[in-house]
Amino acid sequence: MNEKALIAAFERVVRAEHANPQRHGCPGTSVLRQLAERPETFGPGPVLRHIGQCAPCLRELKELRRPCGRCKREIA
Numbered sequence: 001m002n003e004k005a006l007i008a009a010f011e012r013v014v015r016a017e018h019a020n021p022q023r024h025g026c027p028g029t030s031v032l033r034q035l036a037e038r039p040e041t042f043g044p045g046p047v048l049r050h051i052g053q054c055a056p057c058l059r060e061l062k063e064l065r066r067p068c069g070r071c072k073r074e075i076a
């Protein structure tokens with residue numbers, strides 16, 4: 001399974017079952033950014049397990065993976 005497929009699979013499950021509006025146990029933006037930029041430094045572990053169970057983290061991770069952060073602001 002490649003990375004995109006992995007994230008897409010996460011997303012389907014997570015959106016439905018793990019809304020987590022209180023952001024319980026979230027690792028924080030700096031960790032998510034590291035995962036976005038250097039996914040090879042993360043093995044299976046608590047962070048990936050958490051993201052697999054947390055819709056807000058998954059959404060944040062996807063946004064961090066966009067090549068151009070400024071585009072979002074110009075659209076909004």
Ligand SMILES: [Zn+2]
Nearest residue numbers: 025026054057
């Ligand atoms: Zn989270």
